Amino acid sequence: MKIFPLTLVPANTRIDFMRYRHIFITIALLAFVGAFAVIGLKGFNFALDFTGGTAVNVRFENPVSVDDVRERLEAADIENAQVQTFGSGNDLLIRVRAAEDIAHIDDNAELAQHVLEAATTADNPGRILSTESIGAQVSGDLRKNAIYAAIFVLVGFLLYISFRFEWKFAVVASVTTLFDVAVVAGLFALTGREFDLTVLAGLLSVMGFSINDTIVVFDRVRENFRGVRAEPLEIFNRSINQTLSRTIITSLVFFLSVLALFLYGGGSLEGLALTQMLGAVVATLSSILIACPLLTYGVLKVTKQDLLPKARDEAALERRP
Amino acid sequence: MLEFPRWKYVLILLVLAVATLYALPNAYQKNPSVQITPSTSEARIDEALKARVDGLLKEAGVTPVGTEIDENHLLVRLHDSDTQTLASDTLRPVLGENYSVALNLASTVPDWLSNLGARPMTLGLDLQGGVHFVMQVDQAAALQKRVEGYADGIRTVLRDARIGYSSVERRPDNSIGVVLTEGADVNAARTQIATSLASASGQTVGGSGPQITAEGNRLTVRLSAGEVDRIAADAVEQNRTVISNRINSIGVAEPVLQRQGEDRLVIQLPGLQDTAEAKRLIGATATLEFRAVTGDENQAAAAVASGNIPADSRIYYNEAGAPLLLSRRILVSGDQLINANPQTDSKTGMPSVGITLNSAGGKRMLDHTLQNVGQRLGIVYVERIPTVRIVDGQEVRSARSVERVISSSTIQGVFGREFQTTGLSREEANDLARQLKAGALAAPMDFVEERVVGPSLGAENVERGVTAVLYAFVFTLIFFMLYYRMFGIVTCLALILNLLIVVAVMSLFGATMSLPGFAGLALSIGLSVDANVLINERIREELRAGMPPKAAIVTGYEKASDTIFDSNLTGIIAGIALYAFGTGPLQGFAVTLIIGIVASMFTAIVVSRALVTLIYAPRKKLKSLAI
Numbered sequence: 001m002k003i004f005p006l007t008l009v010p011a012n013t014r015i016d017f018m019r020y021r022h023i024f025i026t027i028a029l030l031a032f033v034g035a036f037a038v039i040g041l042k043g044f045n046f047a048l049d050f051t052g053g054t055a056v057n058v059r060f061e062n063p064v065s066v067d068d069v070r071e072r073l074e075a076a077d078i079e080n081a082q083v084q085t086f087g088s089g090n091d092l093l094i095r096v097r098a099a100e101d102i103a104h105i106d107d108n109a110e111l112a113q114h115v116l117e118a119a120t121t122a123d124n125p126g127r128i129l130s131t132e133s134i135g136a137q138v139s140g141d142l143r144k145n146a147i148y149a150a151i152f153v154l155v156g157f158l159l160y161i162s163f164r165f166e167w168k169f170a171v172v173a174s175v176t177t178l179f180d181v182a183v184v185a186g187l188f189a190l191t192g193r194e195f196d197l198t199v200l201a202g203l204l205s206v207m208g209f210s211i212n213d214t215i216v217v218f219d220r221v222r223e224n225f226r227g228v229r230a231e232p233l234e235i236f237n238r239s240i241n242q243t244l245s246r247t248i249i250t251s252l253v254f255f256l257s258v259l260a261l262f263l264y265g266g267g268s269l270e271g272l273a274l275t276q277m278l279g280a281v282v283a284t285l286s287s288i289l290i291a292c293p294l295l296t297y298g299v300l301k302v303t304k305q306d307l308l309p310k311a312r313d314e315a316a317l318e319r320r321p
Numbered sequence: 322m323l324e325f326p327r328w329k330y331v332l333i334l335l336v337l338a339v340a341t342l343y344a345l346p347n348a349y350q351k352n353p354s355v356q357i358t359p360s361t362s363e364a365r366i367d368e369a370l371k372a373r374v375d376g377l378l379k380e381a382g383v384t385p386v387g388t389e390i391d392e393n394h395l396l397v398r399l400h401d402s403d404t405q406t407l408a409s410d411t412l413r414p415v416l417g418e419n420y421s422v423a424l425n426l427a428s429t430v431p432d433w434l435s436n437l438g439a440r441p442m443t444l445g446l447d448l449q450g451g452v453h454f455v456m457q458v459d460q461a462a463a464l465q466k467r468v469e470g471y472a473d474g475i476r477t478v479l480r481d482a483r484i485g486y487s488s489v490e491r492r493p494d495n496s497i498g499v500v501l502t503e504g505a506d507v508n509a510a511r512t513q514i515a516t517s518l519a520s521a522s523g524q525t526v527g528g529s530g531p532q533i534t535a536e537g538n539r540l541t542v543r544l545s546a547g548e549v550d551r552i553a554a555d556a557v558e559q560n561r562t563v564i565s566n567r568i569n570s571i572g573v574a575e576p577v578l579q580r581q582g583e584d585r586l587v588i589q590l591p592g593l594q595d596t597a598e599a600k601r602l603i604g605a606t607a608t609l610e611f612r613a614v615t616g617d618e619n620q621a622a623a624a625v626a627s628g629n630i631p632a633d634s635r636i637y638y639n640e641a642g643a644p645l646l647l648s649r650r651i652l653v654s655g656d657q658l659i660n661a662n663p664q665t666d667s668k669t670g671m672p673s674v675g676i677t678l679n680s681a682g683g684k685r686m687l688d689h690t691l692q693n694v695g696q697r698l699g700i701v702y703v704e705r706i707p708t709v710r711i712v713d714g715q716e717v718r719s720a721r722s723v724e725r726v727i728s729s730s731t732i733q734g735v736f737g738r739e740f741q742t743t744g745l746s747r748e749e750a751n752d753l754a755r756q757l758k759a760g761a762l763a764a765p766m767d768f769v770e771e772r773v774v775g776p777s778l779g780a781e782n783v784e785r786g787v788t789a790v791l792y793a794f795v796f797t798l799i800f801f802m803l804y805y806r807m808f809g810i811v812t813c814l815a816l817i818l819n820l821l822i823v824v825a826v827m828s829l830f831g832a833t834m835s836l837p838g839f840a841g842l843a844l845s846i847g848l849s850v851d852a853n854v855l856i857n858e859r860i861r862e863e864l865r866a867g868m869p870p871k872a873a874i875v876t877g878y879e880k881a882s883d884t885i886f887d888s889n890l891t892g893i894i895a896g897i898a899l900y901a902f903g904t905g906p907l908q909g910f911a912v913t914l915i916i917g918i919v920a921s922m923f924t925a926i927v928v929s930r931a932l933v934t935l936i937y938a939p940r941k942k943l944k945s946l947a948i
Contacts, residue, residue: 006804011865055581067781084450085775087406093453093774134587135580149902156894164887173891201837201910204899205844208892208914212848215888216855223880246858250851253800257793258843265789268447268778272840 009245021293035186047196052136053097060126076118180210202275213287236292251284323871325934343825346430346441352398353405354427364419381411442828445835451591455770463556463764478517499540559763607704608655614697616646639726657682663750683738700728807947812853815924822920841910845917852925856881
């Protein structure tokens with residue numbers, strides 16, 4: 001009898017994930033190196049938030065729609081301009097990233113003219129009220145603070161997971177999270193899209209569900225190590241299979257929601273949605289294919305003893321008559 | 322077996338009621354408005370002003386939604402931003418220097434809600450727009466201040482090296498004239514001055530740095546053009562940090578601060594309740610100066626009458642208008658102040674101010690008081706008031722400094738870093754303390770432009786985004802209802818309550834919702850979805866293993882709770898790190914994430930379990946679950 005009318009993943013799957021673990025780890029290693037290579041060689045296409053640029057204040061004869069202007073600018077190859085109404089509906093503040101070799105206001109005159117031509121139409125002409133160069137919105141401290149934050153997150157993860165699980169799990173969970181964020185960042189760099197603050201936020205959320213996915217699987221591993229008599233490889237396989245249904249459903253729901261944002265949310269949400277989509281896929285795969293296999297190598301090799309609460313056992317033994 | 326303590330139901334209902342109440346203000350739209358606040362003590366907010374403003378607006382053809390008098394300001398609500406601009410352009414020149422006229426987005430939340438402390442969440446600059454200010458550094462003042470600092474440094478090194486001098490003065494062209502006493506070692510003085518300048522300006526003397534020329538016993542220090550430009554640029558950068566601190570101190574989240582051109586700073590604040598207040602605090606440049614008293618009231622009055630003021634002194638006035646002679650040399654200046662705490666003097670009961678100096682200032686004060694017990698010390702309160710006049714139809718901006726002696730008491734004993742003074746009002750002391758904590762402005766800045774800006778993402782774009790988020794959410798709900806049936810409905814209720822709690826808490830905190838905040842919200846909803854999936858899958862698993870339904874529910878919740886706890890706590894650790902070290906938008910993301918995770922733990926573990934218990938506990942013979 002079928003008790004549950006809808007099941008995406010069949011119950012009691014018995015996929016031998018651990019058999020191919022060497023292959024998964026090799027692929028992961030290549031992806032990891034590849035991600036850093038892409039980031040190092042191609043770099044991010046940083047947006048106005050990070051680089052600064054030119055602010056052009058344009059006055060139109062008639063009120064204009066911000067979104068139309070943005071589309072016209074995009075058509076004229078001025079990408080990701082920030083367009084805001086400025087006071088009245090006839091004035092627009094258009095901020096564009098200056099080309100790298102333009103540093104001074106005078107050189108910006110040409111760019112401003114280009115912006116004006118692209119923004120205006122024959123039946124709604126406009127003129128430039130002012131042109132000024134603007135600095136980055138993100139202050140120079142951000143880089144330094146980002147490094148501090150990363151260190152704090154790492155130490156926090158290591159301490160907490162070591163306390164609740166074991167140090168090997170802590171190291172693997174942190175490495176897997178780092179892997180996910182790096183690979184998603186690498187893939188994003190590969191697309192050549194603009195890297196703005198929302199993309200940064202997207203990467204941070206990748207970190208969030210990556211650690212979440214890994215912990216859910218590890219939690220099951222811990223439970224099975226304590227309750228089931230079996231070889232570590234068998235326990236890993238069983239734990240992954242038992243959580244497979246949950247992993248797939250959560251990831252699928254999340255992926256489809258973010259896909260909706262990517263397709264219908266408009267340009268402003270695309271960067272964010274893309275990083276989260278990539279993140280959903282990478283984090284799911286890594287929690288299934290990489291996290292547990294890493295626990296079988298070298299110093300990270302986990303045994304049943306690692307997870308048995310030692311101190312308490314000894315105390316209990318001593319109490320026995 | 323399947324039971325749930327009654328107090329938890331009460332708690333859930335309480336949370337539901339409070340969350341609904343505090344999420345409610347977000348349903349009210351905001352009015353573009355113009356806020357008029359008195360900027361001098363003579364200006365009054367009363368019915369007469371209201372009538373005058375109404376008259377002025379009528380003349381200009383502006384029909385406001387309403388004009389209302391609040392505690393300390395007059396608020397004119399308008400229909401759209403065009404009339405708002407027109408209204409402020411009409412009112413600003415007429416009301417002049419006595420009132421500050423600021424643009425604002427006024428809340429329309431009913432009073433009974435606001436009285437409970439409920440307020441709408443601020444939407445970020447990217448989603449809603451806000452107020453755009455441009456501030457300009459007063460270059461002349463920045464330069465003057467820096468040159469005064471150099472001159473002061475030169476005096477100190479000359480004194481320390483025991484080289485006699487009769488004067489070290491800043492000249493109007495911003496060079497420094499040094500006159501040494503007869504027979505002083507000019508070359509030694511030159512070397513000393515060069516070292517002092519090199520350490521103060523970070524540039525070696527000669528070449529592109531400052532130049533020193535000597536003529537007999539007179540030395541002249543000139544700054545290079547490059548140095549002058551650099552001082553202005555430095556002032557903008559330093560002020561950016563200070564202003565950012567000040568904005569944070571008044572609780573405005575996620576402002577945009579960008580340097581514009583050589584000497585300007587763009588400040589954008591998302592939807593603000595009291596723009597006039599914000600402007601006053603951002604731009605305020607009140608400070609204290611400590612100077613030795615060189616002549617008492619009688620001598621000062623005589624000096625004023627004869628016009629014969631000693632070269633080393635200046636005439637200052639106190640609040641009553643009585644003159645006093647104070648030294649031209651600043652003993653301790655405002656940038657050496659660290660704190661000013663409003664206190665009450667225990668002997669007199671008068672308001673007083675506890676002042677803390679930095680170590681350099683403390684040392685100078687100690688040295689001075691050691692040598693001058695019984696002499697008088699003057700404390701001068703300096704405030705800069707920007708003015709706008711209309712000359713030939715053009716706005717002319719200038720600023721005047723108001724200086725007033727607040728205290729000139731006799732030095733009773735030796736003191737250093739910390740001491741008390743009277744003479745400031747409580748409000749002045751409060752403002753001063755707040756400014757000092759944020760740091761002093763490196764140079765005065767004036768507002769040169771103020772506009773309301775639309776959302777940087779564009780209204781249509783925002784609307785599309787919101788619609789997409791809504792559809793994605795509804796899709797998730799429908800999926801769960803189909804997939805988990807009865808438990809799916811419970812999951813949906815838990816998710817909706819989760820969202821309500823996040824919105825309520827964020828509104829209560831006065832947090833700003835921007836696009837990065839949305840990312841945090843999406844992640845926290847994702848984690849909440851995961852928590853519910855974990856529970857439901859675990860229950861299915863236990864049922865498959867042959868456990869009776871009620872036992873399966875209990876075991877499912879218990880085992881899944883452990884997992885949820887571990888995975889969510891790691892998420893919170895990440896959130897805290899981002900909040901502690903992140904800036905602006907990243908903090909927004911972190912706050913949303915932390916609140917979201919806590920709400921998700923509550924709704925998934927407590928609320929959904931309560932609902933399930935409510936549904937299944939009364940059923941005596943439960944054969945199967947709709948999961």
